[in-house]
Amino acid sequence: MKLEIIGGRLIDPSQGLDRETDLYVEDGRILALGERPAGFVADRTIQAQGCLVTPGFVDLCVALRSKLNARMATELKAAVKGGITSVCCPPDGSPINDTAAVTSLLREQARDLHLARVFPVGALTQGLQGEQLSEMFGLKAAGCQMVTNMRRPLGNNRILRRCLEYARTQDLTVGFCPEDYSLAVDGCVNEGFTGTRLGLNGIPAVAETLAVAEALLLAEDTGVRAHFFQISTARSVELIAQAQQRGLPVTADVAIHQLLLTDSVLDSFDSSYHLHPPLRTERDRDALRQGVRDGVIQAICSQHQPLELADKQAPFAETVPGMIGLETLLPLTLQLVEEGVLELQRAIEALTVGPARVMGLELGTLEPGRPADISVIDPECQWVLTEKTLLSACKNTPFLNQSLTGQVRYTLVDGRLVYEAESK
């Protein structure tokens, strides 16, 4: 299968590329950029005039599994509609991904669907119980690049330190969802004025920063690569920047909604804004934005969390935290570009090669020879997010019925067209 994408604006931060040019795909890989290679005859031509052509997005946090365990197909359809060609899924769900068998099963399921690639993140401890090391060698052999205990507490720091030593031995990155369990356990919103007004229990910023500081010290001590998932506070950005300046192998990502929203949106106890970590203050949001600009934060993710209607229909603190995000990641990121918060290059970098490097993947690039994972985007297209248009099985997003700008026209994975927008 030979395919060409003609007349688009190619943006590939991995090569510092931003220019109008053509792209050629053969046998699932990028063949060339620019001049048509001699003798190349395309089976399919995509006209991309007025469109952005970028590497397919790599999303570091996508919950694919629920109690029903049957969501992979719908959620991966939503992913490719959002231009996301690789999703990393956290180890919780049923069964917990703490063995090679589960990892292999997930990868096989994903392969059979021929949609986005799935990279399971393994459990750091068996059953995420925080007591016994998981079989990290097996997890890695089955395809895990990273292990994490998510937001579940470790039995004690001795266990954590041993987990890090063992992960280091297996050359695995350890992902931290930094949160001190006892400081956060009762909370559902940021501890601050909004929580005070609404009488909702707070999760103080220090619940996160204390855990970041502790993780950084233990990572330094053990020499393990550390990645911080979905940081939410200004002080976390500062601590991680300091560690990076000292040359430690530390990376971080942020959820797109943390770059847009603050806890002031919680006014009427709207449970669609019940998130974990919680929305914080303007100061935190601004520091996170600066962190993305400076490269302290390598990746922007969706933190996609599909939830049933009933999960959100209760008094605020009793609802389940989380929002879906696969289909809004692109337009919301473009909104940040439109508002002047991020340069387009930097924004695309944080969706592509940034997260790819965090996961140690040779993806997120349009370099010739690499797998042809590509998004073709109409950056001007305005559309309204509705329950009907959402492909995700769940509709828990506060952006429903809002007008968004920027839509994916085509998505390719391994040179295969996995999504094509209906022509207007």
Added chain:
Amino acid sequence: MSSSAPEHAASAPQCLQLNRFGQLRHFLSIEGLSRELLTEILDTADSFIEVGARSIKKVPLLRGKTVVNLFFEPSTRTRSTFELAAKRLSADVLNMDIRTSSTSKGESLLDMLRNMEAMASDMFVVRHAQSGAPHFIAQSVTPNVAVINAGDGRHAHPTQAMLDMLTIRQHKGSFENLTVAIIGDILHSRVARSQIQALRALGTPEVRVIAPNTLLPAEVERLGVKVYRDLKQGLKDVDVVMTLRLQKERMESALLPSEAEFYRLYGLSAEKLRWAKPDAIVMHPGPINRGVEIDSEVADSPQSVILNQVTNGIAVRMAVMSMAMSGQMAEMAASQEVRP
């Protein structure tokens, strides 16, 4: 010096509480309600005080209406005053003790509400341990049911705050020149939050909170209060002293070392009350822990207006229920008019 202006955000709760004419249709929180509306509640309550003094203590304002007391948390007092208020307005009253019925059997709150609606209820009086539960209920029920918040989590207890305001107005005339201090567990108190909002909205120039840091919520000063950790300094020149109930659990959750130390620092004794103005009144939302947050000597003294608060509770609840019901009916009538 007056306290800094209280901050409150936007209009969402306000929109939910008011109908298109700006009248009350739910009563969920003091936040966002205007001084005029709060004064109207107080004036209406004043007119109902007279009803309570009659030999036949009924007016027909809610005749034919069904009021359901949905109490998800036990409260004999508040429920009784709401029940009495509804009956004096001639409503039919149904008391639902939720702990022993539906939700404990796994029925969702929403399913339970649908059942209540199906009984053609006109008003829900809601007490719930979760902050925001009455908002959730007001957003979830059919539009013709009025929702009155009878206390939700740490968030709000607006009828308690309004009966406190009525009591203050009776004793002090107005709010313009008052300094009011609220002592004790501000962190967990829905009463304190609503009191602060009501006092500020009614024009009280200085509202103080007096507590140790462990019992103060984050950024409390942004509610428009001055913060004192020291009782003597905090009571200086104070016209109204509002004490709060201290729950025993606070000692178990590492917020306070002991009741004795709390009493020593913040318990209101006759001696400490002398730090306030000589004509200061003393209030408490009940039930009182004598010898913890307040001494018997003070609670039973001429300066104490605690029993006035109880009496005013019925009048204020009658006022709020009748106003919300009429606001709800005005809204229904208007929404039917615009339909073809």
